[in-house]
Amino acid sequence: MTQPPTSAGPEPAAPPAAAASPALEAHGVSKRYGFRWAVRDVTLALAPGELAAVIGPNGAGKTTLLSILAGETRADGGTVSLPAREVGWVPQQAALYGRLTVAENLRLFARLEGAEDVDGAVARMLAQTGLEERARDRVETLSGGNRQRVNVAIGLLTSPRVLLLDEPSTALDPAQRARLWEFLDELVGAGTAIAYSSHNLEEAEAHADRVVVLADGLLVFDGAPRELVAEARAGAGFEAAFIEVVRRGGR
């Protein structure tokens, strides 16, 4: 198993120095469903302004890990440093009320999240996600991509320090995906720590400061994308390196 990175290099895209106080820490997080371990003894930390991609094969525990960090799923072991209310969460399946409008959904969750300026938060999210014109449309009339935008907007209502997204680019067309990454890059630039899960290795290589590779619930790699490539045999690309690391991790 590869050890977590201990120092940052002079690369422009390298993660912040380890001395910076982490925005989110998880120690020994584990989750079991019956006799099967979905996540086993995972320890990681997210620094402010860092974009981490959690990747792995199907059933590796990516969604389980993120939902534990978000407070949606209760872990069977380990600790998470932040309470759920301080973490923004965007689940894979849009968690929205179809009979309510876009604005009503945002307003409801802004109130539940305890936003100080509910109307301001709603207006800001509508602007940031480009949904002002659809504010009065019921969510059930939106396309899958637009629903995902509302889903992301809900996760950002309280401008959290940490944002977790589960497969955020699924159901988005290329233009919407590009816009999403621009948006996330802006958040990272403003100091938000972001972790997202994805099956899209190209996106992980292109956008993430750090990749966390899970296999069978175990953390098999945690480091910069170039370091993952360096782990594999010479000449291997990112995808090949990923496969090799996963295979070495026991899958």
Place this chain on the structure above:
Amino acid sequence: MRWLFLKDLQILRRSPLLVALLVVYPIAVALLIGLALSRGPDRPRVAIFNQVSPSDRTLNFGGESIDTSRYAQQLYRSVDPVRVESRERALELVRRGEVLGALIIPPDITMKLQTGLEPATVEVLYNADDPVKAQLVQDTIKSQVQDANAALTRRLTDVALGYLRLIVAGGDFSFFGRQFDVLGLGPAEQLLRGTQAELPRGSPARADIQRVIEFARVARENLDLSDEVLASVGQPIRVDAQVVQGARSATLSSFAVALAVTVSLMFVTLLLAAGTLALEREENAFRRLVRGLVSRTGLLVEKVGLAAACSLLVALVMLAGLAAFVGLDPARAPLWALAAGAGALAFAAMGAAIGALTRDVRAASLLAFMISLPIAFLALVPSGTVGAGLYDATRAVSALFPFAPSLAALRAALDGSGGLAGPLVHLLVLTLVLGAAARLGLRRFG
């Protein structure tokens, strides 16, 4: 929780078809049940073919006239009469189900009553396709004919008593326009004593006259007792009925209202509570809510509160509407609200437990129907129709669900049948137990 409550109301407002079905369907079912129960026994619809001509409706006994049409009117008042002109028409109405039965009065009934040589018989026709209807018609007409018999007998007894008093005390008697002066046993006895006193002491006629005097005295004294004897002829056995359980004021109409409202309460509350909870899961919102925005218990309380509030409103509107037709006591309205509210909470907790078991709204609705209908029917099984052991089992199972105590609470609130406190406590316990079950179910919900 307030925002979730408002959110659910908003969603309901935007589902007009769902709301209409949720409210109208149970009310319609409940009113049909109430209608079926309340229409039967009070005034059954009976076809009547009276062949007695107007001139033959008077009985004559020794110069006294008895108008039999007066007793026929009493019979007519106990049913909803449909006068027909022929036996065939009466038969047709019975066959078509337009009347529950038919009463055919023969033209010679007055003559037979007058002579007493043959029993006077009326013919009753009924449709036995529905045994309940058949029994109802038989019972109603039989009881009314018996009442008419008793009334006629009393009248005849009065006439007979009049004759007896005439025999005992004497007086004037009119028979077919001729006047007679009847001596009477009492005056006869006095006359004879006077005559006896004027006879010589040793006269043999004294003894004979004494015998007649004795006869007159004995007959007079015994006939004086005939009042009580004849009074009991018409009704030798009387019934003294006592209400052992339930309220004397309880009527079938108030029971039908209680049943109708309980059925509505059950359907509206169960479907709303189960459906709104299952909707959170179906919309994938449940886990987002309970990760720190709302506790599972808080969410449960909101769903139970919403369902109970909506169904209570429906129940109160129903009661207010029915009160105008059935004659409920509006002074008991606070008790209606208390009973309906307690029932609504218990049903809502049950609905939440059902919703916590299911993955989507359709499954929740189906499960709510499948569980509630058999429980309701079980609670309505009357004692005496099944064996004692089976009846106890049905009571035990019914006690585990809110239908039976809700019905009992509403009946107590409407007409004082039984106490209200017992069912209210029962409903409170069920609310807590079913609420706990729902809370347990939510642990595996997301």
